[in-house]
Amino acid sequence: MNLAPIVRKEFRQISRDRRALGILVFLPGLLLVLVGYALNFDVKNLSVAVVDEDRSPESRHFVQSLTGSEYLVHKWSLDDRSGIDRLLEEGEAQVALVIPRGFAHAMIEGKSIQVQVIVDGANANTAAIAAGYVALGIQDYSSRVLAQWLERHGAHILVPIDIRPRLLFNPELKTAKYLVPGLFGLILMLSTVISTSLSVVREKELGTMEQLKTSPLKAYEIIIGKAVPYLGIALLAATLILVLGWLMFDVSVRGSLLVLYVAIFIFLLAGLGQGLVISSVAKNQQIAFFISVFSSLLPAFLLSGFVFPLSSMPMILQVIANILPTKYFLVIVRAVILKGVGIGPVWDQFLALSLFSAFAIGLSSIRLHRELSS
Amino acid sequence: MTTQDKDIAVTVEGLTRTFGEFTAVDDISFRVKRGEVFGFLGPNGAGKSTTIRMLCGLLAPTAGVATVGGIDVMRDPDSVKANIGYMSQRFSLYEDLTVSQNIDFYGGVYGLEGERLKERRAWAVRMAGLVGKENELTGALSGGWKQRLALGCAILHEPPILFLDEPTGGVDPVSRRRFWDLIYDLSNGGTTVFVTTHYMDEAEHCNTIGFIYAGRLVALGSPTELKQGLSSMTTYEVKCARPLDAVDAFQELPWVKETSIFGHAFHVTVSSDPSAVGSIRDILMNDKNEVEAIEEILPSLEDVFIHLISEEDRRKAKAA
Numbered sequence: 001m002n003l004a005p006i007v008r009k010e011f012r013q014i015s016r017d018r019r020a021l022g023i024l025v026f027l028p029g030l031l032l033v034l035v036g037y038a039l040n041f042d043v044k045n046l047s048v049a050v051v052d053e054d055r056s057p058e059s060r061h062f063v064q065s066l067t068g069s070e071y072l073v074h075k076w077s078l079d080d081r082s083g084i085d086r087l088l089e090e091g092e093a094q095v096a097l098v099i100p101r102g103f104a105h106a107m108i109e110g111k112s113i114q115v116q117v118i119v120d121g122a123n124a125n126t127a128a129i130a131a132g133y134v135a136l137g138i139q140d141y142s143s144r145v146l147a148q149w150l151e152r153h154g155a156h157i158l159v160p161i162d163i164r165p166r167l168l169f170n171p172e173l174k175t176a177k178y179l180v181p182g183l184f185g186l187i188l189m190l191s192t193v194i195s196t197s198l199s200v201v202r203e204k205e206l207g208t209m210e211q212l213k214t215s216p217l218k219a220y221e222i223i224i225g226k227a228v229p230y231l232g233i234a235l236l237a238a239t240l241i242l243v244l245g246w247l248m249f250d251v252s253v254r255g256s257l258l259v260l261y262v263a264i265f266i267f268l269l270a271g272l273g274q275g276l277v278i279s280s281v282a283k284n285q286q287i288a289f290f291i292s293v294f295s296s297l298l299p300a301f302l303l304s305g306f307v308f309p310l311s312s313m314p315m316i317l318q319v320i321a322n323i324l325p326t327k328y329f330l331v332i333v334r335a336v337i338l339k340g341v342g343i344g345p346v347w348d349q350f351l352a353l354s355l356f357s358a359f360a361i362g363l364s365s366i367r368l369h370r371e372l373s374s
Numbered sequence: 375m376t377t378q379d380k381d382i383a384v385t386v387e388g389l390t391r392t393f394g395e396f397t398a399v400d401d402i403s404f405r406v407k408r409g410e411v412f413g414f415l416g417p418n419g420a421g422k423s424t425t426i427r428m429l430c431g432l433l434a435p436t437a438g439v440a441t442v443g444g445i446d447v448m449r450d451p452d453s454v455k456a457n458i459g460y461m462s463q464r465f466s467l468y469e470d471l472t473v474s475q476n477i478d479f480y481g482g483v484y485g486l487e488g489e490r491l492k493e494r495r496a497w498a499v500r501m502a503g504l505v506g507k508e509n510e511l512t513g514a515l516s517g518g519w520k521q522r523l524a525l526g527c528a529i530l531h532e533p534p535i536l537f538l539d540e541p542t543g544g545v546d547p548v549s550r551r552r553f554w555d556l557i558y559d560l561s562n563g564g565t566t567v568f569v570t571t572h573y574m575d576e577a578e579h580c581n582t583i584g585f586i587y588a589g590r591l592v593a594l595g596s597p598t599e600l601k602q603g604l605s606s607m608t609t610y611e612v613k614c615a616r617p618l619d620a621v622d623a624f625q626e627l628p629w630v631k632e633t634s635i636f637g638h639a640f641h642v643t644v645s646s647d648p649s650a651v652g653s654i655r656d657i658l659m660n661d662k663n664e665v666e667a668i669e670e671i672l673p674s675l676e677d678v679f680i681h682l683i684s685e686e687d688r689r690k691a692k693a694a
C-alpha cells in the first residue's frame with residue numbers, strides 16, 4: 001500500500017497552514033478553558049462574617065457545620081453588627097450570619113429561634129446561590145438537631161435524603177466535568193468532518209484530484225492517506241482536552257482509557273465517512289463547509305450540553321440527534337469518564353456508533369467509486 | 375497484435391459521451407500513431423476535455439471503445455494508468471508546497487524511489503528552468519514556470535503516452551513557445567503526445583490534427599492535408615497599392631468568403647472558380663488600385679476551420 005506520499009504531503013500542507021493547525025489543535029483547548037470557566041456555575045469559597053452574640057459551644061458548632069464546606073468559608077468574626085455593612089459593601093464578605101443570644105438555650109430546649117442571614121445582593125445570581133447554601137445548611141443542621149432531640153426523648157427519625165446544595169442550583173450539572181466529554185464530540189467532529197471534506201474538495205477545485213486519479217494510486221490509498229493525518233491530529237486534540245480537563249477542572253478518566261480511545265476511534269471513522277460523503281456532493285469549499293457545519297458541528301454543539309439538555313430540544317432536533325453518531329458517542333464518553341463504566345453498560349451505544357460508522361464509510365466508498373467511473 | 379497495431383498508440387472507435395440529454399462527444403473515431411504529436415483542436419465546449427478524460431480512464435464512455443497503448447481503457451484502467459502521463463486543464467500543483475516537495479510527491483505517487491527519484495527530480499527541475507528555485511513555494515512562481523513544472527511532474531515516470539489538456543492556457547507567448555519546444559523534445563524522444571488546444575498556431579505544429587466541433591470530429595489529417603482538402607475554396611494573396619481599400623471593396627461581394635490584411639498584401643478566399651483571378655484584377659483596376667501580383671496560396675488552418683464549422687452548422691440545420 002503506497003500511503004507515504006499522500007500522508008507526508010498532507011502533513012506538510014497542514015504544518016504550512018498555521019491557522020488550520022491552530023484551529024485543529026489549540027482551539028479545542030481554548031474552547032475548553034473559556035467555556036469551562038464561563039459555564040462553571042458552582043459558586044465556591046464565599047466569605048462568611050459571623051456575629052456570635054451567644055458565644056456558646058452550640059453556636060460555635062452551628063457555625064462550624066455551616067461553613068465546613070468548600071462553598072461557605074468562615075472568614076470574619078465580629079463582636080457586634082456594626083461592622084457587617086462595611087464588609088459586605090467592600091466585598092470582603094458575601095454572607096453575614098448573626099446568632100442571637102439564647103441560641104444554645106433554644107437548641108437544648110427544642111425551641112425555635114431566628115438566625116439572621118444577610119447576603120450581598122450586588123450579584124443577584126451569587127446572592128441567590130449563597131442564600132440557598134445557607135438555607136440548606138441551616139435546614140440540614142436543624143434536622144440533625146431535631147433528630148438528636150427526638151432521640152433524647154426516645155424517638156427515632158430517619159433523614160433519608162442527603163441534600164447536596166450544588167445539585168439544587170445546578171440541576172443540569174453544567175460543570176467542567178460535564179463539559180469535557182461534550183467538548184470531545186465537538187472537537188473531533190471539527191477535526192474530522194470539516195477538515196476531511198475540505199481537503200478533498202480543495203483538491204477537486206485545484207484539479208489535483210484528477211491528477212491523482214490518473215496515477216497508479218488506488219482510490220482507497222488516496223482516502224486512507226488523507227485520513228491518517230487528520231485522525232492523528234484529532235487524537236492529539238482529544239488527548240489535549242483530556243489533559244487540560246484533568247489539570248484545570250480535575251476531570252479524570254475513571255474508566256478504561258482503552259475503551260475511551262476505541263470509542264473515539266470509531267467516532268472518528270464516522271466523521272471521516274461523513275466528511276467524504278459531503279466531499280462527493282459539494283461543488284466547492286464553501287458548500288462543503290456549510291454542509292459539514294450543519295450536519296456535524298451544529299448537532300455536536302447542541303448535544304454537548306452547552307446549550308440545553310436533549311430532552312428540552314425541539315422534536316426535529318431530537319430526531320436528528322438519534323440519527324447522528326454524536327449522541328451515542330457522548331453517552332459512552334460521559335459514562336467512561338465520569339462513571340468509570342466498561343463496555344458492558346454502553347454496548348448498545350457502541351453498536352449504534354459502529355453502525356453509523358460502517359454506514360458512513362460504506363456510503364462514502366460507494367460514492368467515491370462511482371465518481372471514479374461516472 | 376499486428377505490425378500495424380504496434381505503431382498505433384491510441385485508437386478510438388465510435389466514442390460517445392452524453393450528459394443527460396446533451397451529447398458532449400458524438401461518435402468519434404481516430405487513431406494516434408506512436409511518437410507523433412496529435413493535436414486535438416476545437417473551440418471551448420467542443421468536447422476536448424471530455425474525450426481526453428475518457429482516454430485517461432477518468433470518465434466512462436456512454437458508447438464506443440478506446441484503447442491506449444493497446445489496452446482497453448474500460449476493461450483495464452489500472453494498466454493504462456501505469457503507461458500514461460496526464461496534465462489536466464489546470465496546472466495540478468500544490469501551491470502551498472515547494473517546487474521539490476511537489477516533485478517528491480508526484481514521484482512518490484508514481485512509485486519512484488531512491489536514486490531514480492533523485493535523478494528524475496534533477497531532470498524535472500532543469501527541464502522547468504527552476505534550478506536554484508527548488509525551495510520556493512510553487513504559488514509564488516509565474517504561469518510559465520508552473521506550467522513547465524506541472525509537465526515535469528506529469529512525466530516523472532517517463533510514460534510512453536502523454537495527454538495534455540490545454541497545457542498553454544493563460545500563459546504568455548514566450549512561455550507557450552518554450553513549452554512547445556519541450557513537446558517536440560518529448561516527441562523526438564519517442565513519446566506519443568496527445569494535446570488539446572484552441573490555438574490555431576499551435577495546431578500548425580502538430581503532426582496530425584483532429585478537429586472537434588460540438589462533439590463531432592469534423593476533420594482529421596496533417597495540417598497540409600487539411601489545407602489541401604479545402605478544394606471548393608481558393609485563397610489568393612494579392613499585392614496592390616492600397617490593400618485597405620481593396621479589403622473594403624471585396625468584403626461586400628457575395629462570392630468572397632473571407633478577406634484579411636497581411637502588411638502590403640491581403641488574402642482573399644473565394645469559391646473555387648477559374649475566372650476568379652480575372653474578376654479580382656478587374657475590380658482592383660476599376661478602383662485604380664494598382665495590382666503588383668496575384669498568387670494562389672494554401673489557406674491558413676483558420677480558414678479551413680471556419681469553413682468546416684459553417685458546413686457543419688449547415689448540415690445540422692438541414693437535419694433539424
Ligand SMILES: Nc1ncnc2c1ncn2[C@@H]1O[C@H](COP(=O)(O)OP(=O)(O)O)[C@@H](O)[C@H]1O
Nearest residue numbers: 393397398416417418419420421422423424425
Ligand atoms: N460533468 C459534466 N456534466 C454535464 N455537462 C458536462 C460535463 N462535463 C462537460 N460537460 C459539457 O460538455 C461539453 C464539452 O465540455 P468539454 O469537454 O469540457 O469541452 P472543451 O474541453 O472542449 O472546452 C460542454 O458543453 C460542457 O458543458
Ligand SMILES: [Mg+2]
Nearest residue numbers: 422423463540
Ligand atoms: Mg477543456
